[in-house]
Amino acid sequence: MSIITISRGSSSMGKAVAEKVAAKLECDIFSRDLLFKTSGRFHVPQKTLEKAIHDAPGIFERYSHTKKVYLTYIRAILTEMVAGGNIVYYGLAGHLLLDKLPHVLKVRITANLDGRVKRKMTEGFSEKKARDMILADDDQRKKWSRKIYDADPNDCSLYDLTVCIDKLSVENAVDCICRCASRKAFESTSDCVRQSKDLSLAWNAKVLLVESFPDVGITCEYGNLLIYATEKEAHTTKFKKILDDIKKENYDIYNLEVHTGLPVPANAV
Amino acid sequence: MSVLILSSENKELENQIAQKIAERLGYTTLDQQFYNEIAKKYTLDSKKLMDAMIITPSFLKRMPSKQWYYYLSCVEVEVLARLLEDNCVCWGLAAHLYVVVISHVLKVRLIGGHSLMSPGQVNMNEDKIKKIIAEQERSRENWSMTAYNRKEADPGLYDMVINLDQVQPDEAVDTLSTTMGYPRLKAMTYSKNNLADRALAARVKNVLLKSLTDIQVDAQNGTVVVTTASVKREKSKKIDTIKKIAAQVEGIGYLEVHWNKDMLTEAAMSYR
Numbered sequence: 001m002s003i004i005t006i007s008r009g010s011s012s013m014g015k016a017v018a019e020k021v022a023a024k025l026e027c028d029i030f031s032r033d034l035l036f037k038t039s040g041r042f043h044v045p046q047k048t049l050e051k052a053i054h055d056a057p058g059i060f061e062r063y064s065h066t067k068k069v070y071l072t073y074i075r076a077i078l079t080e081m082v083a084g085g086n087i088v089y090y091g092l093a094g095h096l097l098l099d100k101l102p103h104v105l106k107v108r109i110t111a112n113l114d115g116r117v118k119r120k121m122t123e124g125f126s127e128k129k130a131r132d133m134i135l136a137d138d139d140q141r142k143k144w145s146r147k148i149y150d151a152d153p154n155d156c157s158l159y160d161l162t163v164c165i166d167k168l169s170v171e172n173a174v175d176c177i178c179r180c181a182s183r184k185a186f187e188s189t190s191d192c193v194r195q196s197k198d199l200s201l202a203w204n205a206k207v208l209l210v211e212s213f214p215d216v217g218i219t220c221e222y223g224n225l226l227i228y229a230t231e232k233e234a235h236t237t238k239f240k241k242i243l244d245d246i247k248k249e250n251y252d253i254y255n256l257e258v259h260t261g262l263p264v265p266a267n268a269v
Numbered sequence: 270m271s272v273l274i275l276s277s278e279n280k281e282l283e284n285q286i287a288q289k290i291a292e293r294l295g296y297t298t299l300d301q302q303f304y305n306e307i308a309k310k311y312t313l314d315s316k317k318l319m320d321a322m323i324i325t326p327s328f329l330k331r332m333p334s335k336q337w338y339y340y341l342s343c344v345e346v347e348v349l350a351r352l353l354e355d356n357c358v359c360w361g362l363a364a365h366l367y368v369v370v371i372s373h374v375l376k377v378r379l380i381g382g383h384s385l386m387s388p389g390q391v392n393m394n395e396d397k398i399k400k401i402i403a404e405q406e407r408s409r410e411n412w413s414m415t416a417y418n419r420k421e422a423d424p425g426l427y428d429m430v431i432n433l434d435q436v437q438p439d440e441a442v443d444t445l446s447t448t449m450g451y452p453r454l455k456a457m458t459y460s461k462n463n464l465a466d467r468a469l470a471a472r473v474k475n476v477l478l479k480s481l482t483d484i485q486v487d488a489q490n491g492t493v494v495v496t497t498a499s500v501k502r503e504k505s506k507k508i509d510t511i512k513k514i515a516a517q518v519e520g521i522g523y524l525e526v527h528w529n530k531d532m533l534t535e536a537a538m539s540y541r
Contacts, residue, residue, distance in 0.1 A: 102435065110424060154424055156380055162430035167375070172451045176429075179444055185435045 002027060002181040003087050003101070003188065003196075005094030007153065008109040010137045011119040011130075013165045017109055018090035020174040025181065030081065031091035038077045042207075049074060053092045055140055065214040067148070071097075072203065072210045075269070079200040085188045092141075095158050096149050100199055100267060103192040105181050108159040109173065112166050160186075194222070201225060201253060202269045205246045212238055217264030223254030228264045271454040272352050273445065274368060275360040276421065277379035278405055282438055283360055286379065289442045291358040294449060299351055299359040307347045313340065322363060323408075325415045335482055341416055342475040349468035355456055365426060366417040367471075371464050373456040375428050377445060382433025462490070469493065473518050477511060483531075484511075491522030498529040500538060 002025055008014025015031075022029035035053070039046045052070035075097050081087060082098060089098075095106040113134065120130035145153045156162050161180050163173045180186070198220040205225055206218050217228040225246070233239055247256060273290060277283035284300070291298045301319070308315035317332070321340035326332050348362050352374070365376045383398055393401075406422060413421040424430055429448070431441050448454070470488035473495065477484045485496040495515065499507045508526045515524055 105435075108424075108430075112425070156378070156422075156424045156430040157432060157434075159430070160432045160435045162424055162427075164428045167372070167428035167453070168448070168451065169453055172448070172453060175451075176444060176448060179447060180436065180440075183436060183440045185437065185440075 002186060003082055003085060003098070003104045004089070004107060004177065004181055005098055005104060006088065006090040006107045006109060006177075007093075007095050007159065008090070009111070009116065009141070010134055011116040012109050012111040013119070013170055014090055014109045016170050017165070017173050017177070018088050020170065021177050021181075022088040024174060024178050025086075025088070027086045027088045029088045029090070031089065034074065034078055034081070034089070034091055037081075038073050041077065042073045044070060044073065053144075055144060065210075068214050069210050071148070072206050076200070076203040076207045079196065079203045083193070083196040083200045085193065085196070093145070096145065096151065099158075100269070101192070101196060103186055103188060103195075105161070105177070105186045106159045107177055107180075108153075108156070108162040110162060110164045112164075115166050197252070198223070199269070201250055204250060205253075206269050208242050208246055208249070209239075212242070217268030219265055219268045223252055225253050225256045227256070227258045228262055228268060229258060229260055231260045234258050234260045271449055271456060272355060272368075272371075272374045273358045273449055274364045274374060274376045275358070275379060276365045276376070276427070277360075278402060278409070279379065279382050279433070280361070282382050282433060283379055286438050286441055286445075287358050287360045289439075290445050290449070293442065293446050294356075294358075296356045296358045297354070299348065299357055299362065299364075301361040303347070303351075303362060304344070307343055310347070311343045313343065318344070323412065325412055335478075338482070339475075339478045342471065342478050345471045346468070346475045349464070349471050353461075353464055353468055363413070363416070366413055366419050366421070368464070368467065369426075371467070372460040373454055374460075374464070375445075375449060375454055376426065378422075378424070378427040378430045379441065380430060380432050381435075382438070466490065469518070469520050473515050473521070476514055476518055480514065481507075481510065491520065492525065493521050493523070494525045494527060496527040496529065498531040500531055500534050504528055 004021060004027070006014050006018045006021070018029060035046050035049045038044070038049055049070055052067045053074060078089070078097050082101070082104070095108070098104045116134050117127060117130045120134060121127060125133065141153050145151045151158060161177065163176060165173055168176065201223065202218045202220040202225065205227070209216050213229060213233050216233065219226045229239065243256065243258070247253060273296070275283055275287050287298065287300070290296070304319050305315050307313070308318045318340050321332060321337050322344065324330055324332060326334040326337040344362060345367050348359065348364050349368070351357065352359065352364070352368065368374055368376070383402065409421045413419055419426060431444065433441065466488040469491070470486040470493060473488070473493050474484060474486040477486070477495065481497070483498050487494045493515065495511050497507060497511065508528060511526050512524060515521065
């Protein structure tokens with residue numbers, strides 16, 4: 001029962017590694033399916049979701065919270081998919097979207113620029129075009145991570161294992177990842193499954209609140225949902241109505257409490 | 270038939286992991302105790318040699334730039350000579366900064382694991398530990414940039430980075446021991462020649478740094494290229510000196526000296 005996220009730059013053989021890891025561990029594998037499912041449930045075009053998860057916020061987006069809303073939708077679906085376990089996710093930002101789950105093995109595949117350019121050229125691009133595309137993509141990813149999560153995608157502390165694909169072959173990298181996934185820290189214990197389910201509940205509750213109350217924080221432990229909001233927010237009719245909806249839609253919620261005037265805890269979503 | 274180079278901010282864990290891997294694979298070890306041997310061979314002050322591997326050149330710390338570069342070069346020469354012997358685990362000697370693009374050398378960075386620190390350090394509060402670590406990282410980055418123009422924490426410098434916050438040290442030992450067995454890391458004639466070229470370049474640089482400054486040395490298939498800079502009127506004198514000194518080094522097939530004009534000194538002199 002492993003949950004593995006594989007992050008990589010474009011043309012870094014990450015997809016090949018992810019597919020082989022999934023085959024070896026007999027896990028489900030997904031990448032773009034996440035956006036497909038999110039789009040289907042929340043009726044947001046896939047392109048818009050892809051932009052939200054790939055491109056850095058523009059000048060106007062910094063003042064609105066549309067990206068935050070779309071990311072909440074994506075995280076709700078992702079945590080739902082992950083709650084079942086046995087999954088390899090090699091799509092965008094997996095290591096950041098699932099940062100609250102300690103038993104997820106977060107892997108980064110790196111490759112040197114020249115090798116990446118050569119691989120990109122096999123898709124029919126000239127050397128200059130291939131290089132420009134890769135650099136532009138890296139730059140966009142860096143900006144996105146910095147703006148949304150204040151993190152650098154090249155920062156190794158975000159991952160449990162970073163492997164350079166130029167030195168080790170795809171097969172070696174796969175072997176390394178599979179061995180690492182079998183370690184105790186990444187075993188999916190009953191406590192881990194419970195944590196995943198709690199996180200999924202919290203994100204699904206956030207989905208209902210995020211559009212009108214983007215700054216509320218939600219934590220969930222053993223099905224007990226705690227919502228951190230301001231006094232003003234908590235007394236609005238809209239807020240109360242949404243709380244009723246949350247209770248109705250999520251049968252797994254054991255208890256729901258609203259805390260006002262308290263600082264939002266660091267582990268809140 | 271391969272070499273493992275480890276690098277980490279957490280010296281205690283690095284030491285522990287490196288020793289275990291060497292023991293398991295039956296490899297020799299190369300660590301900071303090697304400084305004493307180097308100091309003895311080159312008749313250097315071993316304390317100063319160790320300091321040179323930590324601090325950047327500074328007049329106040331009594332470490333002039335010329336001496337500092339020479340000390341670093343002595344370490345580089347001796348470490349590379351030892352690595353030529355293969356089957357070795359090396360750590361604490363900054364080898365990850367000067368052993369580059371050698372296919373049978375696996376370079377690994379160990380990060381995190383601060384919760385596994387010694388009891389004395391654990392008693393500190395988390396903020397203090399974070400502050401100390403950040404300070405250490407800044408100073409190491411400053412050192413590595415001055416010495417080799419490379420950032421020590423740059424993941425591009427390593428073949429593998431393991432985060433010890435989640436992975437236990439024993440698990441890291443398992444992973445690395447298995448990785449060292451991959452056929453890709455077996456020493457080939459080509460990779461051995463590459464390492465031999467690096468060692469040759471380091472030896473040439475070392476003899477030149479005894480009396481000269483502003484020297485870069487590269488070697489390929491026994492051909493050594495020395496790049497230097499000086500004012501124009503000293504050009505032939507400097508080239509002759511380099512050729513004369515470098516000739517003492519064994520193993521040079523052909524020696525080439527590339528000279529560049531030292532624009533700054535030239536401008537200063539013409540102003541006078």
